[in-house]
Amino acid sequence: MIQNIIINGLINGSIYALLAIGFSLVFGVARIVNIAHTAFYMLAAYVIYVGFHYLGISPYVAMPLAIIIVGLLSVVCYKLFINPIREHEAAVLIATIALAMVIQEALLIGFGGHYLGVPPLVSGYSTIAGVKVTNQHLLALGVAILALVGAWALLMKTRLGLALRATAQDREVANLMGMNEARVAMLTMGISVMLAALAGAIVVPLFVLDPHMWMHPLIMMLAIVVLGGLGSMKGSFIGSYILAFAEVLVVFLLPMGAYLKGSVALSIMILVLLIRPEGLFGVAFEEER
Amino acid sequence: MKKRNVVLSMLLAICLVTSFGFSAWGEEAIKIGVIGPMQFTQGEGHWNGATLAAEQINAKGGVQVGDKKLPIELIKVDSNEFVSLPDATNAVELATSRYKVNFLVGGFRTEAVLVMQDIAMDNKTIFIGCGAAHPKLCGKVKADYDRYKYWFRVTPINSRFLVKVDFLLLGMVAKMMATELKIPKLKVAIVAEKAVWCDPIVGIAQKNLPKMGMEVVGVWRPSPVATDVTAELSAIQSSGAHIIFTSFSSSVGITFAKQWGELKVPAAAVGINVEAQKDGFWAATGGKGNYTLTINTYGRVKITDQTIDFFDTYRKKFKEAPNYTAGTYDAVYILADAIAKAGTLDPDKLVPVIEKTDRTGAAGRVVFDQTHDVTWGPGYVTSVGTQWQNGKNMVVWPYKWKGITYEGSVPYLLPPWVVSHYKK
Amino acid sequence: MGLIAYYFRKAYTLFKGEVLVLPSRMAVLIFAISLLVLPLFTQDSYLLRILILTNIFAILAASWDLLSGFTGQMNFGHALFFGVAAYCTAILNLRLGLPPWFSIPLGAMGAVLAGLIVGIPCLRLRGTYLALTTLAFPIILLGLVFAIPDVTGGELGISGIKRLTSSRLGDYYVTTLLMLILGFVMWKITDSKKGIILHAIREDEVAVRASGINTTRYKLLAFCLSGFFAGIAGGLYAHFMRTAGPSTLEVALSFQIVIWAVFGGMVSIYGPVAGVFILFPLLEFLRFMPKMRMLAFAIIVLMTLLYMPQGLIPWIREKIEKECPRCKIRNVATRKTCRICTAELD
Secondary structure, eight states, rough: OOHHHHHHHHHHHHHHHHHHHHHHHHHHHOOOOOTTTTHHHHHHHHHHHHHHSSOOOHHHHHHHHHHHHHHHHHHHHHHIIIITTTTHHHHHHHHHHHHHHHHHHHHHHHHOOOOOOOOOSSSSSETTTTTEEHHHHHHHHHHHHHHHHHHHHHHSSSHHHHHHHHHHOHHHHHTTTTHHHHHHHHHHHHHHHHHHHHHHHHHHSSSSSSSSTTTHHHHHHHHHHHHHHHOOOOHHHHHHHHHHHHHHHHHOOGGGGGHHHHHHHHHHHHHHHHHHHTTOOOOOOOOOO | HHHHHHHHHHHHHHHHHHTHHHHHHSSSEEEEEEEETSHHHHHHHHHHHHHHHHHHHHHOEEEETTTHHHHHOEEEEOOOOOTTHHHHHHHHHHHISSOOOHHHHHHOOOHHHHHHHHHHHTTEEEEESSSOOOOHHHHHHTTTTHHHHTEEEESSHHHHHHHHHHHHHHHHHHHHHHHHHHOEEEEEEEESSTTHHHHHHHHHHHHHHHHHEEEEEEEEEEOOTTTHHHHHHHHHHHTTOEEEEEEETTTTTHHHHHHHHHHHHHHEEEEEEGGSSHHHHHHHHTTTTOOOOOSSSOOOBSTTTTHHHHHHHHHHHSSSOOOGGHHHHHHHHHHHHHHHHSSOOOHHHHHHHTTTTTEEEEESEEEEEETTTOSSSSTTTOOOEEEETTTTEEEEESSSEETEBBBBBOOOOOHHHHHHHHHH | HHHHHHHHHHHHHHHHITTTTHHHHHHHHHHHHHHHHHHHOOOOHHHHHHHHHHHHHHHHHHIIIIIIIISOOOOTTHHHHHHHHOOOOHHHHHHSSSHHHHHHHHHHHHHHHHHHHHHHHHHHOOOOHHHHHHHHHHHHHHHOOOOOOOOOOOOOOGEOOOOOSSSHHHHHHHHHHHHHHHHHHHHHHHHHHHHHHHHHHHHHHHHHHHHHHHHHHHHHHHHHHHHHHHHHHHHHHHHHHHEEOGGGGGGGHHHHHHHHHHHHHHHSSHHHHHHHHHHHHHHHHGGGGGTTTHHHHHHHHHHHHHOOOTTTTHHHHHEEEEEEOTOOEETTTOBBBBBTTBOOOO
16 A cells, blocks of 8 residues: 555655646746746647658657757647737746647647557556555656756756846846846747646656646646745656645545545645645745836 | 737627527528537537438438428537537537527537526527436426427437446346356446436446346546546456446547556456547557447347448438438438428427337337337337457347347357466 | 716716717617516526526636636636535535525635635646636546535435525516626726726736735635626526526536637627527527537537637627727717717728
8 A cells, every 4th residue: 555655646646746846947047927838748748659650750750850849839829829928927827728729729729538558668567565566657757856856957067057047036137147148038938838748748658638738737736836835846856746645635535536536636735725825945036126 | 910900800790690590581481490510429419410411311302291392401519518518508509599490400418408408498499419418418308298298208218228238238148258268256347427417327236236146346536637547457357357437428438448458457347438439449559449349229230221321321421421410310300200290380389290100111110108218128119239350340230139140240249368367 | 866977967968978979889789778678578487597597507607707807817627616606505504494595695605715715726826727727627526526426416416495586577687787887897897997807817927026016825716706696597507597506617617618608709708698699599500400419519619719819709709899009098980080089090
């Protein structure tokens, strides 16, 4: 039982972490609440499906291709729709919602409401500590951890990462220091969506594809990011594991209430916010004028 | 920038104007509105089944109404009931007041059909349900006959009968496991999506399974759109269940089957899994859904003389197997027969004629009971149990049940990994 | 007799002075009148149904703006108030047999209670945190709804609720009048002293606190007022659709409300109302292209945000009215001098 909880929690947590970190990144650096984040995740999954089923590309090739395509697409969307209205935060929010709807509807038109699937990269299962886990899940865990380490390395060890962190801390001063704020925001958008696309690529064989699949991860991701503290990578990382474990605990301890896992996760988020309004590791931003 | 706005507003104006001109036009015909979630397979099934029937009837010249022969005109109405309830009600209103349909067939999501039914009854339009199984819909006919008499249900069978068939399937699998694998007391895990239609099934299962000599080791209720049930499957495996009794109507059915097959959980999956009724199930689960057993309405067997023809024609024309919402095929035929018999389109005169329907359709012999619900039982509509066997969805029930075996059925197969797990 | 004539003359002067001067107010008047006399021209039940739903959603969108636009507390879970009121009204009507005149206000009271419950944790939160937290509440409640299906009917909801009035026409007039009256009331609230305080809280809460005003009380007041009006909309919806189900608590509905309000123009009550009146029938009319419907809708919203980020109505207002630089009163754009202080309008 405990092994079940730990292993399932780790796997789910890593997938959530990929999504949450990208979202947190783009919010911290560019102050954009990108509701379309999980929509891009879904888009990447569909691109892989198309590549595999219609073009016959092997998933190993389709995945990096999908990540790059979706990343580029997001940068284009940013330039066209979000950059012109950066100052009006409410408008940016609605624009991302509308963008997510456009993606969903386009996929609905293209594929209908049918449920689709992609075969796993590695099939079969392994038994770890008495718990049966599919190999694809293990692969997902491995790739997620690699990606997280890669993102951390990017942020901490490279000049670009320095620029990102500086812009996240104080936009205007970073601008004064010679970092092109607009370009940094654009790059951040690209990187964050690529992380989301990577999550989509990993997850595609495990889950069922349908044009509404972006809603549930969106809610969980928002909960995680708020719980961990907006703008804090560390917070998102830890928050995703906390909420993933909470979900798995609900399924195991209360099987009759397995459908409640979303609600429980959100309640935990609210409880934490009551005690600490900035989230666990969040930085209380000064009121920006 | 200003020019773009002008173009946009002109486009909008054109849209508004053209949509106003969409009132019902044309020559005399019998207008049947097919209402359903047209963007999804259920609505497609509604439309396809009705289209097939209408084409066949019109090819023979139409329906004799009194002294003239009128063609059937189908009007597609998208209720969008999965996404928006106001959309569904607006759709029914549109069909009855703007398009002025004579009849309505279709409907799927019970929450929406309950409201759509009311609007149709307000307008005294005969509405034949082809998708919502809740007994309440026909219960209203009994409670307030004068108002609700215009409602009939052709498919699926009432959820009370659905439960009966569900248990018959479970019994068949249990018997096979007990005899082949020599297991004295079978353990059953109940997995039902969190939806109201499953609650009575779970309750009845918990009560009756011990009486049938089986032990219930746990009840899991995932969300109908759960994307990951590995946690549930791990728990089920640790509980030592031999059979998983499923009740799924939504995407969790695919997720469950896929992960069940991938993990090779040593338990046979049997019950209701609506997604497993569709052709796309095999590809969606990547073949891992092999050996899933579910209740179904159509199968490529000789339920009646018409079934195989219907099945093949449907599959050839629409590139997939018919689902229960394609029961609009039988519904349209029932309407056509009743109109020809009564010689009029007047709903009040038609209701008593429809009540006396005794028609052998593609799903079985349709006879309505006192509450305008389709009768279940041997010799009527029984439904079938279909199991995926290596890429093909085969009918495995009824198999020598009450003397009935539809020609073309095959025996049920236990998943090989289950057999090897227990035959140690 | 003389007294009545006096009141008539006063009303006329008021009318000439306040309403006729500005094209935007004239537009509102024409709009209200046309809504009220529409049934004289057509009683098409389909058209009336759409307008009734539009009225209900207009009240809902306006109530959102009261909270989020004026007080600056972005509420992404407005469907909570709507859903709670719909369910309360349904239960009161079905189980206790209360007629609509009682069940709707009482249902709205339920929504006010929900507003308090939501408002209190949100007091310490700001900006995006607040928005995302409010998003969570309807979802949690949805889980609760599924957990007690005996009371709430699970995913089927509660059906069989009594009608609002006995005829479609009656429903139409009730909702239209309520929409106009409540819209006017909300507008007057924002214009009143309390409204100004709410507006100030949005601009700079610390300064308001420094002025000695208890912002906590006002923020909670905003939640409760918003909840009350949204609750009325919820109750009307339950009685009109004759069912109250989990679709009233969906995230998609919360998003729709935000889209309507921001499209029409935040920080103005008439903006969201206009947004609903344009977008909801538009979505319905786009029915003839069922596949492209929502896509077209989303694209229209996206385009509008690009070119009119403040919203549609403020943009239109900019074009037809000018603000006097000296006394800040609005004038028709064609005037050369302000109508009150006669300053030059460029």
